[in-house]
Amino acid sequence: MAGVSVSEVAIQGLKKLLSEKEDLDDVAAGAKIEKLTLELQGQKSHSSDPAVQAITDGFTDFKINHFEKYPDFYNELAEGQSPKFLVFACSDSRVSPTFILNFKPGEAFMVRNIANLVPPFNQIRYSGVGAAIEYAVSVLGVENILVIGHSRCGGIKRLMELPGDGSVHFDFVDDWVQIGLPAKSKVVAQGVPADQQLEALEKEAVNLSLVNLQTYPYVKEKISEKKLALRGGYYNFVNGSFELWELKTCISPPIIIE
């Protein structure tokens, strides 16, 4: 049919609506129109950047195979989250806990940083980690904190090398990994053979983090109420194994001497 296309008719209708309706929320309408424009652009543009194309494909796969398959589950999640876990894992691209432990959306409040370190309580220096712990423990009420270390950790390697020979200069990384110095001292003091030191430190740093967690008042409180468990984990991707352990505190009953 000659003349006006379907989309042109639609645009005319929209223009009419916008000019006539006085009580229309302009900001909201503007946002909706912008969204539509982007959507239409997205449909016609196939990204030339393979990295961006990869995440486009990833999201499409998630939407079709997960979100749309379980609408009740995702609608409920959208109302609020109640994860049972607070997970600390390394930022390393090879160790996403979602991938290796199959955490579903809604299960784990997850913090990822270099060498999965938890610093001791310090509101000035470490407000980022503290905010995550405070939110997870006090607001969300998680029942478990799991700190997962891993093999071939670059952050732990840097910690082991500190202070280094000065050839490589890292301001922020060095400042961060020195949180693990007590663990390093312990490994060295124990006389662990040189070829086993990195793995020993990767695990010892997890335990140090578990101990540091107890310096946060709300963590301590929940532990004493038996509402919170602290666990450590170690993912070894060289031999394909996973270790899991628990840190328990117990104050034995007093011996009364009279």
Add this chain to the structure above:
Amino acid sequence: MAILPSISVSLDLDPQRHTAVLLRTPTISTPFGLHRISVKPQKIFGFKMDSREIEQTRMRLSTNFNSSSTLTTKASREPSGLTQELDSKLQAVPESESGCDLFKDMKHRFLSFKKNKYMEHIEHYEKLAQSQAPKFMVIACADSRVCPSAILGFQPGEAFTVRNVANLVPPFESGPSETNAALEFAVNSLEVENVLVIGHSCCGGIRALMSMEEEGDSSSFIRNWVVVGKNAKASTKAVASNLSFDQQCKHCEKESINRSLLNLLTYPWIEERVRKGILSIHGGYYDFVDCTFEKWTLDYEESNLKEANGGISVKDQLFWC
């Protein structure tokens, strides 16, 4: 707290020397036959344990507890709970989310990953074990609903990921933090080509930022952290104060992503790479109510022109729904 799983032992924590217990799962021959999940006896903190020792110790503990009536009376602050636990011997009575269930569940999940992914692509994983070369650095929120691996399908090796409350990037001037330590490593050492900051709908951290009073309780960690986003809050208030609180929060969620993108440019080694065109900075917004994803890229040249009023210029906008 968690009931003791059947084959582990907990040691009283010596305040001077914190120890952890190594949990051993039984050795099993798996369908793919190659690796046991159990860990060979290892020297951790000077302890060498094997399963026989663990069983003996456990039985010793159990016997000691039951036979000493004085201890029984004094030890339990919760009278029946503790005795019950040990009476049940090797069978922990599973409650929902008990320690035993959790360990079993985690073991199954890991084994499933190992069988269906790790062993299926063993050569890839062996190569990855040598080194990682991710193209992306991702900064996402710690919210349990927005894991980038889940929603964007990042496979092992693809994205160096930082997750913090409200996916905030503090500026260079604020000094060292875990977020910029990760940035330094990803950009200078791993030499990623893309940095992607992903925000999301119904963000509790942004909501806390928007709800915060100017003079408030500064003993809160959340407050001390989300204040990184105060510029986003200010510009939200400037343009959207007539909207409902929920709509303002949504606006701030997106505004804060853009602020983080600008904060990225305050790092000299990031700005240099962006200027040379070897690093791209992107923002992303995941709406889990509608299941949509928006992505945009910082337009460096255009943003420089707008620098005076702190504006940001973007390009390559995409919207997936």
